[in-house]
Amino acid sequence: MLLARVAEVSREVTAASARSRKIALLAELFAEAEPDESPLVIAYLSGRLPQGRIGVGWSVLKDVVPPAVPPAEGSALTLGQVDAAMAELAAVSGAGARAERSRLVHGLFSAATHDEQELLVRLLTGEVRQGALDAIALEGVARAAGVPALELRRAVMLEGSLPPVARAVLDEGASALERFTLRVGSPVQPMLAHTAASVAEAIADLGPCAVEEKLDGIRIQVHRRGDDVRVYTRSLDDITDRVPEVVATARAVAADGFVLDGEVIALDPGSGRPVSFQMISARVGSRVDVAGARAVLPLTAVFFDVLAREGEELIDRPGLERHAVLARLLPESQRVRRAVVTDPADPAQTAAAERFYADTLARGHEGVLVKALEAPYAAGRRGRTWLKVKPVHTLDLVVLAVERGHGRRTGLLSNLHLGARTADGGFVMLGKTFKGLTDEMLRWQTERLRELAVSDDGFTVRVRPELVVEIAYDGLQVSTRYPAGVTLRFARVVRHRPDKRASEADTVERVVEGR
Numbered sequence: 249m250l251l252a253r254v255a256e257v258s259r260e261v262t263a264a265s266a267r268s269r270k271i272a273l274l275a276e277l278f279a280e281a282e283p284d285e286s287p288l289v290i291a292y293l294s295g296r297l298p299q300g301r302i303g304v305g306w307s308v309l310k311d312v313v314p315p316a317v318p319p320a321e322g323s324a325l326t327l328g329q330v331d332a333a334m335a336e337l338a339a340v341s342g343a344g345a346r347a348e349r350s351r352l353v354h355g356l357f358s359a360a361t362h363d364e365q366e367l368l369v370r371l372l373t374g375e376v377r378q379g380a381l382d383a384i385a386l387e388g389v390a391r392a393a394g395v396p397a398l399e400l401r402r403a404v405m406l407e408g409s410l411p412p413v414a415r416a417v418l419d420e421g422a423s424a425l426e427r428f429t430l431r432v433g434s435p436v437q438p439m440l441a442h443t444a445a446s447v448a449e450a451i452a453d454l455g456p457c458a459v460e461e462k463l464d465g466i467r468i469q470v471h472r473r474g475d476d477v478r479v480y481t482r483s484l485d486d487i488t489d490r491v492p493e494v495v496a497t498a499r500a501v502a503a504d505g506f507v508l509d510g511e512v513i514a515l516d517p518g519s520g521r522p523v524s525f526q527m528i529s530a531r532v533g534s535r536v537d538v539a540g541a542r543a544v545l546p547l548t549a550v551f552f553d554v555l556a557r558e559g560e561e562l563i564d565r566p567g568l569e570r571h572a573v574l575a576r577l578l579p580e581s582q583r584v585r586r587a588v589v590t591d592p593a594d595p596a597q598t599a600a601a602e603r604f605y606a607d608t609l610a611r612g613h614e615g616v617l618v619k620a621l622e623a624p625y626a627a628g629r630r631g632r633t634w635l636k637v638k639p640v641h642t643l644d645l646v647v648l649a650v651e652r653g654h655g656r657r658t659g660l661l662s663n664l665h666l667g668a669r670t671a672d673g674g675f676v677m678l679g680k681t682f683k684g685l686t687d688e689m690l691r692w693q694t695e696r697l698r699e700l701a702v703s704d705d706g707f708t709v710r711v712r713p714e715l716v717v718e719i720a721y722d723g724l725q726v727s728t729r730y731p732a733g734v735t736l737r738f739a740r741v742v743r744h745r746p747d748k749r750a751s752e753a754d755t756v757e758r759v760v761e762g763r
């Protein structure tokens with residue numbers, strides 16, 4: 249397939265306002281593509297490169313942004329050629345890398361038409377305006393392959409991503425879906441939670457439920473088959489080598505095969521209270537000297553769900569049943585604490601749930617999750633059957649740009665420009681903040697944002713909109729300075745969220761309407 253065709257559909261999808269029209273356009277595109285090309289089509293439409301970040305920054309791109317390079321007359325670039333060029337670019341390193349990248353990028357842009365050049369820029373800068381593309385791409389594939397979207401979605405959750413499933417169903421049809429089951433060693437997208445204002449509201453919503461402590465660590469999914477243990481993050485990255493303590497815990501379980509869902513935390517050796525997320529994140533994120541870091545900040549794995557055991561898939565079983573399996577697998581110390589409300593009409597039980605919430609906060613945790621006892625595990629979805637209750641309201645926003653620090657912060661990238669998602673896949677800026685950033689966080693974000701930089705006027709560095717930050721704030725205030733007409737009052741950074749994608753950030757509608 250030609251890149252020009254993807255560029256054309258990408259434009260049409262952006263211009264179409266009806267979701268059904270977008271899906272129809274995508275279905276047509278997937279029907280035309282060879283099944284093997286579909287992973288590239290999905291990636292390019294949603295503005296991702298399969299190679300990830302490939303080191304082409306603004307210093308290289310500014311020389312090729314249209315109209316800098318004369319465009320090719322007719323379209324001839326195929327998706328395969330673009331992919332090969334990106335792979336070549338990703339492999340460049342060492343002395344002379346910048347010149348070599350520049351040479352390769354020039355070559356690619358000279359072979360591209362004007363429209364293709366624009367798509368290439370968007371791919372290389374990460375600036376794609378394709379709202380909720382992953383969800384509609386899934387529906388487009390379902391229609392092109394003639395399979396129900398619901399069944400395709402389940403397969404995608406179990407596989408972890410759309411491209412491999414798309415390739416299989418477009419090639420073989422519905423029968424391919426059977427292959428995508430929960431497998432030990434293949435991470436599935438975790439179930440997520442909605443928010444409730446209070447424990448009472450959550451109980452009223454869910455009926456019989458469990459109130460669990462919300463641990464403030466890093467989500468982990470632990471797979472074990474025989475002696476082989478793998479640990480994945482919420483974004484399904486394999487962190488096995490960084491968390492030897494978790495591997496040891498999983499090996500000690502008296503069962504051969506299972507998939508567990510939980511959180512890795514660190515407890516202060518002195519007080520026994522949980523240490524900050526930022527420190528755990530630094531410990532898990534460190535590529536260096538795991539043994540040394542381990543001595544300083546030992547990690548503890550605590551689990552709250554089990555998705556499979558000894559070859560048996562459990563995700564469709566009620567929560568209560570899964571918890572019974574979990575309780576047989578793990579000692580109490582390795583499970584989250586919880587209080588069960590079997591009868592929401594019993595005041596003694598609801599009072600006990602409220603006490604549990606208060607005690608959890610007093611122990612230094614950030615809140616609770618209230619989970620319906622009957623509900624299955626909704627992999628990859630923000631289910632209505634898990635509700636989180638926290639005393640402080642936070643937003644997940646995307647860093648759009650950052651200002652250079654001055655004074656004590658000279659040399660660091662400090663003041664963050666914060667954006668919420670818009671319905672059309674873009675971002676709208678809601679405000680700026682450098683409050684809440686510790687020295688360690690400043691150092692970390694400076695390094696990360698330098699990698700994401702796309703332009704720099706000496707004062708403000710614009711970045712690919714990829715880094716998510718969790719922001720606490722005291723409310724909204726009307727502002728003519730910001731495009732949504734509002735800005736955040738006393739916004740402060742709670743933490744960076746490298747485990748979240750920009751597509752998971754809060755939408756401006758949610759911020760403004762409190763939804």
Ligand SMILES: Nc1ncnc2c1ncn2[C@@H]1O[C@H](COP(=O)(O)OP(=O)(O)OP(=O)(O)O)[C@@H](O)[C@H]1O
Pocket residue numbers: 439440441442460461462463464465466467482511552584617636718
């Ligand atoms: N007992 C628990 N059950 C489920 N998730 C828990 C529990 N304790 C801590 N967590 C964490 O809370 C998260 C659930 O909240 P949510 O689905 O909103 O994700 P989130 O956006 O990362 O949440 P937040 O931003 O509030 O941490 C899980 O991803 C997990 O990391």
